[in-house]
Amino acid sequence: MNYKQPEIRTVQVTRYVTPLREGGSLPAIAEADDGFMYVLKFRGAGQGTKALVAELIGGEVARILGIKVPELVFALLDESFGRTEPDEEIQDLLKASTGLNLALHYLSGAITYDPAVTKIDEELASKIVWMDCLLTNVDRTARNTNMLMWHRELWLIDHGASLYFHHSWHNWQQQAERPFVQIKDHVLLPQASKLESIDAEMRGRLTPERIEHIVSLIPDEWLVNGAADETPAEMRQVYAQFINTRINNSHIFVNEAQHARKTLI
Structure with missing residues (x-):
């Protein structure tokens, strides 16, 4: 790619x-x-x-x-x-x-993804579940999928509930290595049968350099009301370190997701 x-x-x-x-x-x-x-x-x-x-x-x-x-x-x-x-x-x-x-x-004409109507292939479902475990996204449930069907393709929207560590901020190191237990409620978990096989591919794509590029996009003015002891540059580094730590320990959240999936199928 x-x-x-x-x-x-x-x-x-x-x-x-x-x-x-x-x-x-x-x-x-x-x-x-x-x-x-x-x-x-x-x-x-x-x-x-x-x-x-x-x-x-x-x-x-x-x-x-x-x-x-x-x-x-x-x-x-x-x-x-x-x-x-x-x-x-x-x-x-x-x-x-x-x-x-x-x-x-704005995706004009898009409709909300309905798992009862549309089945997503197992590889794509596994990628989305893997990503939401990485980012600790609690808001991709059957009640609120935050996915749209547009031109017969699945599109993701609304990641604002991700990275919830930044609401407490100071214990981010411990949170970075925790499993993501909320994955049990993920709408695509039953179809995510390829988590283990896609894990290495996903980690390979999300290199530290690419994570660094992403966090560099965060405007200073969105960070000045955060933790008072850190500068915007230091806060960007915390985001990068949090994500990289989770990537390096992806087996923790992959195992949790696989365990949760076994209880559903």
């Missing part, structure tokens, strides 16, 4: 179209100055910029692993957007999100 170092474009939000109220953080469909529509994730939402960091890392890791994700862009939101919105909840969110946000290219 040819690897292209990730680059994230920056767009200016020009029009707020409609909220997506099924999302807990109240994302929205918005139009940008490049003429495209995006699903806009707000820095002023519940988990703040940590969710944006997780979304950025998760999306770019998926891309390296050959899993389809919509294009991610940095989205600049002008302070004027909060002035004319009649809904007070949305108005407050817009005002709190002035500046740099994150957005995903």
Whole structure:
């Protein structure tokens, strides 16, 4: 697979179209100055910029692993957007999100993945389960799959619940080597029969250099409200070290996933 170092474009939000109220953080469909529509994730939402960091890392890791994700862009939101919105909840969110946000290219016409309707092949299911174990993504369940079918292909969305270590931050070394017990609830776990065989391939793709490229994309302003004792550069290194530690100890989460899968089949 040819690897292209990730680059994230920056767009200016020009029009707020409609909220997506099924999302807990109240994302929205918005139009940008490049003429495209995006699903806009707000820095002023519940988990703040940590969710944006997780979304950025998760999306770019998926891309390296050959899993389809919509294009991610940095989205600049002008302070004027909060002035004319009649809904007070949305108005407050817009005002709190002035500046740099994150957005995903809007997949018009996509439908939510339904495991009862569409079966995913075992290799792709195994890659997604492996990745979600790596990133400790708790939000890919039958109740909320965070996957879309678009043009008959599976696309992943919403990685904001990944990397939950950064909400406590200081014990990241211990968390990096823990199994991911929540994998038992993963919607694709029953189909993930190739975890052991794809493990080496996935680790080979996610080299330290590629992880370094991904974390280098995190804007400083998304990190300044994090752990007070670390600089943005130091915090990026923690993210890189956390991910690399989990990759180097992938047998821990692979074994946990295989054990959980045996209880389902």
